[in-house]
Amino acid sequence: MSRLRQFLKRAAWAMLAIAIGFAIWLPLAHFVFKPNLADYRSPGGIPPAAMALARHHLELWSNPVSRAGEVRRMRASNAEWDFMGRTFFVLALANMALRDPAIEPKCLAAIDAIIDETIRLERQEGKFFFLMDYARGSEFAGKPDRSLFLDGEIAMMLGARRMVRERADYKPLLAERVAAIINSMQSGPVLSGESYPNECWMFCNTTALAALRLADALDGADHSGFFAKWLGTARAKLVHRDTGLLISSYTYDGTMLDGPEGSSIWWSSHCLVLIDPAFARDQYERAKREISADILGFGYAREWPRSWQGKHDIDSGPVIPIVEASAGSSGLAFVAAGAFDDDAYLTRLLTTLNFAAFPVRRDGAVRYSASNQVGDAAMLYALVQGPLWRKAMQKGAAR
Amino acid sequence: MKAKRLLKLVVPTGDWLSPKGFVSRAAVCVAALAIVHLLGWREYTSIISGTSPTGEPISLSTALPGMLYMAAWFAAVLVAPSLLIAAGVLRLARRRNENNTRGEDLG
Numbered sequence: 001m002s003r004l005r006q007f008l009k010r011a012a013w014a015m016l017a018i019a020i021g022f023a024i025w026l027p028l029a030h031f032v033f034k035p036n037l038a039d040y041r042s043p044g045g046i047p048p049a050a051m052a053l054a055r056h057h058l059e060l061w062s063n064p065v066s067r068a069g070e071v072r073r074m075r076a077s078n079a080e081w082d083f084m085g086r087t088f089f090v091l092a093l094a095n096m097a098l099r100d101p102a103i104e105p106k107c108l109a110a111i112d113a114i115i116d117e118t119i120r121l122e123r124q125e126g127k128f129f130f131l132m133d134y135a136r137g138s139e140f141a142g143k144p145d146r147s148l149f150l151d152g153e154i155a156m157m158l159g160a161r162r163m164v165r166e167r168a169d170y171k172p173l174l175a176e177r178v179a180a181i182i183n184s185m186q187s188g189p190v191l192s193g194e195s196y197p198n199e200c201w202m203f204c205n206t207t208a209l210a211a212l213r214l215a216d217a218l219d220g221a222d223h224s225g226f227f228a229k230w231l232g233t234a235r236a237k238l239v240h241r242d243t244g245l246l247i248s249s250y251t252y253d254g255t256m257l258d259g260p261e262g263s264s265i266w267w268s269s270h271c272l273v274l275i276d277p278a279f280a281r282d283q284y285e286r287a288k289r290e291i292s293a294d295i296l297g298f299g300y301a302r303e304w305p306r307s308w309q310g311k312h313d314i315d316s317g318p319v320i321p322i323v324e325a326s327a328g329s330s331g332l333a334f335v336a337a338g339a340f341d342d343d344a345y346l347t348r349l350l351t352t353l354n355f356a357a358f359p360v361r362r363d364g365a366v367r368y369s370a371s372n373q374v375g376d377a378a379m380l381y382a383l384v385q386g387p388l389w390r391k392a393m394q395k396g397a398a399r
Numbered sequence: 400m401k402a403k404r405l406l407k408l409v410v411p412t413g414d415w416l417s418p419k420g421f422v423s424r425a426a427v428c429v430a431a432l433a434i435v436h437l438l439g440w441r442e443y444t445s446i447i448s449g450t451s452p453t454g455e456p457i458s459l460s461t462a463l464p465g466m467l468y469m470a471a472w473f474a475a476v477l478v479a480p481s482l483l484i485a486a487g488v489l490r491l492a493r494r495r496n497e498n499n500t501r502g503e504d505l506g
Contacts, residue, residue: 013492014416014485021485029477072454073445081450318449327448355476358444358468369441372450 030297033354037347040383041338046099050383053376054096055365057089060373061110070373080149081374083130086114087153087207088377091388094160098387104164111161118157119173122150131196138197141252142184148193149201151180152208159214163391171219178215181208182226190237190254191230199257201249202238203264205230210271214388217395227275235279242307243290246283259308262291262301262329266336270385273339274392284340291329292345298355299348300325301333331375334382339389353379418493421486425479432475440464 040049060067074081090111097107121129127147128135139145155177158170184193185208192200193208209230212223240247240259248264249257265287272280290305303319303326304310319326330349337346353359358369367376414420435441443452443465451457452465 010416014421014489017421017485017489017492018481020488021481021483024484025481026477029480032476069454073451076451076454076456077449318447320447331448356447356469358441358472360441370444370447372445372448375448 027296030348030351030355033351034297034347035350035354037343037350040350041343041346043386044099046096046103047383049366050092050096050380052361052364052366053380053383054092055363056367057092057373057377057380058106058110059365061089061113074372074374079130079132081372083118083150083153085372085374085377086118087157088374088381090114090157091160092377092381092384094164095381095384095386095388097164098391099384108161108165111157111164112167115154115157115161115170118154122154135196140194140197142187142194144183145197146180146184146193147195148181148184148208149195149204151177151184151193152204152211155181155211155215156207159211159218160388162218163214163388174215175219178212178221181212182223184208185230186226188252190250191226191233192238192250192252192254194252198252199249200252200254201264202246202268203248206246206268206271206275210274213274213396214392217392231276231279240305240308243286243305244282245286245290245305248310258310258313260287260290260305261310262287262303262326263332265291266301266329266332270335270339273389281340284336284342287336288342288345292333293323293325294348295323297348298352299333299345300352301329301349302326303329327370327375331371331378334379335385338382338385418486418490421482421489425482425486428471428474428479428482432471435464435468435471438464440468444468 035049038047040047046054060070071082074085093107093111097104097111127150130150131147135147140147155174158174158177161167162170162174181193185191185205188194188200190200192205195201195204209227212226215221216223234246237254238247238250239245240256243260245260245265246268247256247259248261251257265283269280269283269287272283290307291302293300293302300323302324304324330352334346334349334353336342337349353368357371360367360369368379371379415424443461445452446457446462446465447469449457452461455461
């Protein structure tokens with residue numbers, strides 16, 4: 001046999017062996033990273049993985065140097081993340097306090113520090129401080145020109161805090177934000193407020209609706225008529241025809257700017273649980289059908305459904321080619337999977353988190369290198385959510 | 400001499416097609432991960448979420464360590480175990496082939 005033939009025969013055997021190696025290993029690899037769900041999610045108490053994440057965040061908020069570094073890293077990409085990281089963390093802390101009364105004082109101290117600093121920064125630096133620079137480019141269509149992004153999430157933080165334990169001086173602050181939200185949304189042609197000039201975002205509008213619901217539960221107001229009108233308008237004008245999913249951004253008059261996006265719909269479906277649970281679940285199921293993905297046991301979420309390809313923006317994070325995995329969408333998919341008790345999808349998402357988010361564990365705390373403070377805070381919220389929404393619904397039902 | 404040995408390990412040669420070659424390449428994958436890990440490049444994987452690892456806007460010099468870390472990680476956890484299985488498969492196949500040849504010779 002010639003040397004070349006011998007070499008080719010050896011190469012063919014080697015390639016076949018490699019193919020067999022991959023065929024055996026790749027379908028098994030996810031088992032190495034598959035978590036024990038009980039470490040991440042529990043009906044009562046705080047699951048250990050959530051506690052480890054919370055430790056990292058509490059450390060950040062108690063150490064001005066590390067927090068400044070983290071905030072600088074996020075603001076270099078997007079000033080919004082600095083703001084949203086606060087909201088997710090406050091929501092997580094509120095749920096943790098409701099889950100475990102023993103840690104309530106510590107959680108409330110952190111919540112109050114975050115809320116006070118956020119409001120101070122907004123007053124001191126102005127509304128553009130937590131917005132991306134293009135917000136300065138033009139005028140808001142609605143008047144007064146406020147960003148629903150800021151009002152909605154600050155109202156959400158104030159409401160969450162007061163749902164854990166009343167704080168009298170936060171009551172007028174919440175009332176002021178509620179008035180701003182109602183004014184902004186009710187005066188809009190499609191009952192939506194702007195986050196940026198002539199840009200309404202579904203994420204922000206559904207957050208604002210959930211904040212209104214918390215305020216109703218706390219202060220006895222009733223916005224159910226407005227909720228019904230908003231849902232009617234959304235179903236008629238703000239739903240993407242091919243997928244039935246809520247679009248993610250639109251002009252003040254309701255013209256679509258971006259179709260459905262993972263970085264928006266997962267969160268929106270979670271907020272809508274407080275407004276119309278059946279509609280919220282329908283949105284989640286559609287999003288799961290259109291946007292969730294799974295490769296060999298590793299779950300993730302794409303940013304766009306197959307029927308609509310959007311333009312890449314900062315919210316999506318870099319989208320990994322071919323598999324089309326989006327960090328932004330996948331991060332918020334955790335929240336939705338948790339909200340709708342979809343343990344199977346949550347487990348697959350956690351498997352990917354352990355595999356590709358590069359956890360860093362130190363002194364009982366954990367963070368994810370591939371993520372950032374806002375991503376980790378959303379993850380923490382995903383793992384402890386539940387009690388706050390349940391309490392708001394119970395209070396509402398009792399009335 | 401050391402460089403020559405290292406080059407032999409990394410660059411495919413005839414030996415690459417043997418079980419031993421597969422095992423040594425798997426070891427290279429793991430060693431590469433150990434090196435980038437010790438260099439602290441895990442922190443740079445924040446580029447996946449579009450976050451600057453340094454606080455400065457993301458550039459090639461800040462993105463490259465993160466990309467290399469990810470490549471080394473995926474090589475170590477996906478490629479290296481596959482190569483080890485491949486080494487076992489190839490070894491079994493060769494042994495079987497040798498036994499058959501010996502059997503034919505005896506026959």
